[in-house]
Amino acid sequence: MSKNKSEQIVQNSKPTTRNSKLESLDQFKSWAKENGFIYASSEIYGGFSAVYDYGHYGILLKNNIQKLWEKSMTQMRDDVYLLDSGIFMHPKTWQASGHAAGFADVLVEDKETHIRYRADHLVEEWFEKKGEKVDMDKKTPEELAEIIKENDIKSPEGNELTEPRSFNLMLKTNMGTTDNTLTDENVVYARAETCQGIYLEYKNYMDTIRLKLPFGIAQVGKAFRNEIVARQFVFRTREFEQMELQYFHKPENKDELFEMWKEERMKWHIEELGIDPEKLRFKKHEKLVFYASQAFDIEYDFNTLGGFKELEGIHDRGDYDLTQHAEFSGQKLDYFDQENNTRIVPHIMETSVGLNRILMMVLEDAWTEEEVKPAEGDKPAETRVVLKIKKELAPIKVAILPLSKKEPLQKLATELQAEIRNDFMTVYDETASIGKRYRRQDEIGTPYCITIDFDSLEDKAVTIRERDSMEQVRIKIDEVKAWLDSKF
Numbered sequence: 042m043s044k045n046k047s048e049q050i051v052q053n054s055k056p057t058t059r060n061s062k063l064e065s066l067d068q069f070k071s072w073a074k075e076n077g078f079i080y081a082s083s084e085i086y087g088g089f090s091a092v093y094d095y096g097h098y099g100i101l102l103k104n105n106i107q108k109l110w111e112k113s114m115t116q117m118r119d120d121v122y123l124l125d126s127g128i129f130m131h132p133k134t135w136q137a138s139g140h141a142a143g144f145a146d147v148l149v150e151d152k153e154t155h156i157r158y159r160a161d162h163l164v165e166e167w168f169e170k171k172g173e174k175v176d177m178d179k180k181t182p183e184e185l186a187e188i189i190k191e192n193d194i195k196s197p198e199g200n201e202l203t204e205p206r207s208f209n210l211m212l213k214t215n216m217g218t219t220d221n222t223l224t225d226e227n228v229v230y231a232r233a234e235t236c237q238g239i240y241l242e243y244k245n246y247m248d249t250i251r252l253k254l255p256f257g258i259a260q261v262g263k264a265f266r267n268e269i270v271a272r273q274f275v276f277r278t279r280e281f282e283q284m285e286l287q288y289f290h291k292p293e294n295k296d297e298l299f300e301m302w303k304e305e306r307m308k309w310h311i312e313e314l315g316i317d318p319e320k321l322r323f324k325k326h327e328k329l330v331f332y333a334s335q336a337f338d339i340e341y342d343f344n345t346l347g348g349f350k351e352l353e354g355i356h357d358r359g360d361y362d363l364t365q366h367a368e369f370s371g372q373k374l375d376y377f378d379q380e381n382n383t384r385i386v387p388h389i390m391e392t393s394v395g396l397n398r399i400l401m402m403v404l405e406d407a408w409t410e411e412e413v414k415p416a417e418g419d420k421p422a423e424t425r426v427v428l429k430i431k432k433e434l435a436p437i438k439v440a441i442l443p444l445s446k447k448e449p450l451q452k453l454a455t456e457l458q459a460e461i462r463n464d465f466m467t468v469y470d471e472t473a474s475i476g477k478r479y480r481r482q483d484e485i486g487t488p489y490c491i492t493i494d495f496d497s498l499e500d501k502a503v504t505i506r507e508r509d510s511m512e513q514v515r516i517k518i519d520e521v522k523a524w525l526d527s528k529f
């Protein structure tokens with residue numbers, strides 16, 4: 042910690058070695074629950090598969106991640122605008138996008154246990170166990186059936202599998218009727234991706250804000266998919282949040298734009314979220330959907346998921362989306378290019394990332410168990426779990442911890458909290474020993490703990506402890522606010 046005028050270092054227990062990281066999804070789930078980040082949905086009814094609820098600290102963290110994404114897209118740029126469109130859209134949207142007919146995964150079922158698996162994942166894992174790496178992405182049910190037969194692939198329990206079949210991932214409901222019958226006329230879909238809302242509003246943005254290419258529309262919101270297998274905590278759930286940017290542009294300089302967005306997005310994960318760059322990589326899509334000309338994923342090396350997994354997609358979608366919606370809606374969605382005196386259908390570059398997946402990565406990347414050597418005497422080293430999260434992301438920025446529940450300390454502590462809480466998310470805690478209170482805050486990633494002790498009544502100063510170094514400094518109370526300002 043840097044020193045200011047009244048600051049003096051007081052005492053320091055020291056973290057020694059970086060011991061370990063989260064090792065399994067079960068460990069991750071229990072830790073996230075115990076610390077108020079994430080709960081399994083409907084627990085009192087025995088749970089509800091692949092849906093999770095976010096607790097107080099989970100929401101604060103999620104909001105901070107979202108804010109950083111929106112800031113990078115809008116405050117730091119001049120060409121991107123925000124949107125919040127409806128979860129329900131005209132059903133023709135999903136015919137135009139191709140989801141109604143073709144948004145499907147291939148499913149197989151264990152004939153004995155009736156557990157369902159994504160056929161592509163099952164086959165990939167089967168080959169992986171034999172030390173071979175194969176990519177089954179976008180294989181048809183027929184192709185997968187042949188591979189399963191040829192290699193005599195069984196379920197993980199060793200049982201026969203059913204024939205692979207396609208399973209549409211869209212969630213259906215009905216709207217605007219008096220009975221509950223699903224009919225073709227009133228069926229609506231819960232959106233499977235947020236970007237479709239952007240395509241439907243493109244014309245309004247063009248007409249009302251009078252935008253010139255290139256420009257982007259960015260949206261954060263819920264998406265819903267009837268995932269076949271969802272046993273990966275918040276990595277793959279049936280209800281999740283996406284943060285998507287659709288960048289409308291002329292096709293001429295698409296390669297440069299694609300590189301720019303690849304670079305921007307990787308930089309965001311490293312610089313804004315503070316993720317270990319060694320654990321991030323690009324993965325090129327070898328097989329592309331027919332309308333796309335380039336696609337890369339950003340992947341993170343999840344310890345708890347056994348390796349690199351997709352976080353974000355960066356896709357060059359060509360003019361497919363606006364062409365489709367123009368055809369299905371009968372509206373003109375083209376653009377008059379004044380420079381070339383011609384009408385064109387804008388092309389689209391997409392960056393699409395799951396907010397819940399990012400939150401999972403941020404937690405896993407920051408979670409550290411380490412040994413702490415006490416400052417005095419021969420006391421044995423202790424273990425602590427500390428969330429070494431970037432300060433800007435921390436759910437709580439400052440914890441106020443009076444050393445005693447006695448009135449004069451309480452008064453001083455609450456006065457200090459009142460002075461800083463308008464600018465910083467704070468928590469007041471006067472329960473348990475100071476050691477236990479520090480550990481609690483370390484575990485949820487609180488960067489600064491302020492202790493108010495009996496000396497504070499005399500010297501009008503408090504002790505501030507920094508989370509990672511555990512270094513403690515003594516600061517005059519009337520300088521605390523400015524000191525904190527300098528740290529954020």
Ligand code: GAP
Pocket residue numbers: 233234235236266268275276277278279280281282283285351352353354391393394395396397398
């Ligand atoms: N508009 C393009 C699109 O939706 P996608 O690859 O299907 O592309 C984009 O999804 C991102 O959304 C993924 O990279 C992932 O971060 C997130 N995502 C997709 N399905 C998810 C699920 N079932 N649970 C959590 N996040 C998911």
